[in-house]
Amino acid sequence: METLLKLEEVTHVYVGDQGASLAVENLSLSIGRGEFVSLVGPSGCGKTTILSLLAGLLTPTKGTVYALGEPVRRPSPKLGYMLQQDYLFPWRTILENAQIGLELNGIKTPAATAHVRQLLHELGLGGTEQRMPYELSGGMRQRAALVRTLATEPDVLLLDEPFSALDMHIKLQLEDLVHTTLEARGKTAVLVTHDLAEAAAMSDRVVVLAPNPGRIQAIYEMPKALRELPPTEARKQPEFQGVFEQLWEALESGEAEGGEA
Numbered sequence: 001m002e003t004l005l006k007l008e009e010v011t012h013v014y015v016g017d018q019g020a021s022l023a024v025e026n027l028s029l030s031i032g033r034g035e036f037v038s039l040v041g042p043s044g045c046g047k048t049t050i051l052s053l054l055a056g057l058l059t060p061t062k063g064t065v066y067a068l069g070e071p072v073r074r075p076s077p078k079l080g081y082m083l084q085q086d087y088l089f090p091w092r093t094i095l096e097n098a099q100i101g102l103e104l105n106g107i108k109t110p111a112a113t114a115h116v117r118q119l120l121h122e123l124g125l126g127g128t129e130q131r132m133p134y135e136l137s138g139g140m141r142q143r144a145a146l147v148r149t150l151a152t153e154p155d156v157l158l159l160d161e162p163f164s165a166l167d168m169h170i171k172l173q174l175e176d177l178v179h180t181t182l183e184a185r186g187k188t189a190v191l192v193t194h195d196l197a198e199a200a201a202m203s204d205r206v207v208v209l210a211p212n213p214g215r216i217q218a219i220y221e222m223p224k225a226l227r228e229l230p231p232t233e234a235r236k237q238p239e240f241q242g243v244f245e246q247l248w249e250a251l252e253s254g255e256a257e258g259g260e261a
């Protein structure tokens with residue numbers, strides 16, 4: 001499998017008024033094209049830092065981050081970001097919001113608009129094009145944010161807790177939608193989540209991080225039978241509970257080994 005993302009012996013130290021804070025230390029990880037990898041771990045173990053390093057929003061203090069074979073130096077349209085909040089502009093229609101990434105890249109053609117309309121339709125938002133964000137539910141707004149991210153055709157999606165603000169049943173529906181949409185397009189994804197079950201249900205691999213300093217505690221490859229199913233179906237399989245327990249144990253032992261923050 002072609003390696004699409006790579007962290008090579010990466011250390012990141014934040015320096016601020018309060019002094020230096022070692023966020024992640026000597027972390028190495030490779031992610032292949034088409035893989036769905038989740039990062040889980042207790043608060044402060046460096047999940048968002050890793051995502052920001054991959055996105056080119058931070059530069060590592062030591063080591064190198066690669067995306068699509070090149071060292072990451074700045075944000076790139078090939079890496080799309082989706083966050084807990086949808087950040088739709090309240091004064092723009094859903095169609096205008098969904099097109100914004102393309103516009104920022106200087107693409108404003110009728111074909112681009114047709115492409116965005118098609119994506120809105122595929123993600124169940126047909127008919128909402130001229131509506132304003134406040135007229136949509138949280139789940140619909142998050143789907144519009146997904147369309148905006150997909151519209152620029154990124155190779156990689158960096159997902160920072162995109163489902164955590166949603167009600168449980170909307171969250172489950174959206175997990176399935178994101179899973180099938182990304183799989184159908186062969187996209188690579190890195191998901192940051194606090195939810196172990198979500199990570200287990202959605203991923204090909206789950207990276208369990210430990211804190212103080214942030215480092216990899218364990219990496220789990222999900223059983224093939226679970227990987228092939230939509231997340232809501234994977235959650236119902238008998239082996240799912242065993243996978244969840246393994247992740248939970250790794251998380252607990254990482255926390256126990258970590259020092260005081």
Ligand SMILES: Nc1ncnc2c1ncn2[C@@H]1O[C@H](COP(=O)(O)OP(=O)(O)OP(=O)(O)O)[C@@H](O)[C@H]1O
Pocket residue numbers: 014015016021022023041042043044045046047048049050214
């Ligand atoms: N801008 C910053 N300045 C100083 N320290 C920071 C900054 N951002 C994060 N840190 C520290 O770096 C460490 C890792 O933070 P990070 O936000 O990456 O963890 P996280 O696993 O995403 O946490 P959470 O689950 O709470 O979002 C923490 O100790 C945090 O306090």
